[in-house]
Amino acid sequence: MKKLLFLGLFIILNKSFAQKNNWKEFSKEKITTVNINKTRIYKIQNYILNVIWNEKLSCSDNIGYYGGIEKLSIHKENKEIQIINKIEDNIALGTIYFNFYDYNLDGYLDFTLPINSRWLMYYIFNPKSNKFEHKKSWDYLRIQKIDKKKKLILSQPSGNAFEDNRKTYKIKGLKIIEIGGK
Helix, strand or coil, X not given: CHHHHHHHHHHHHHHHHHHHCCCEEHHHCCCEEEEECCCEEEEECCEEEEEEXXXXXXXXXXXXXXXXXXXXXXXXXXXXXXXXXXXXXXXCCCCEEXXXXXXXXXXXXXXXXXXXXXXXXXXXXXXXXXEEEECCCCCXXXXXXXXXCCCEEEXXXXXXXXXXXXXXXXXXXXXXXXXXXX
């Protein structure tokens, strides 16, 4: 009887550990970052980004002009699939950082752009429309861990070290749904 009890306890603990082990540190994932700060063509996997940079697109009273993307033409398999106009350099560094990754874990490449120095806006690829869609429900999400098997995201805590305000999200297609705290 003790052996069966021990075996049952071992199986339960092992299963619990295995479930927690699905979480992977997002910082260790392969994310392709492209710094765009001039007019040229950029190649990322099977996409071509044709960028027209405008040094005077963005302006502030204290910095002056610091540029941005006047026009971004996105091509896939030698066909233009989308045009995005006027992407401002919200951080005012004279460059815009694109981070490419399959954020919604559907097999298609997505990308993020900075909202400011800390937060991102997400462009999720929609295979039905064959376009990248800015999904505001994803904005301001900072990913700490992902569970690719269950399509879960654990957010990075914001605030101070004494607050654990991480949230867990479930990915459903192009949407992200908050399902609770850590």
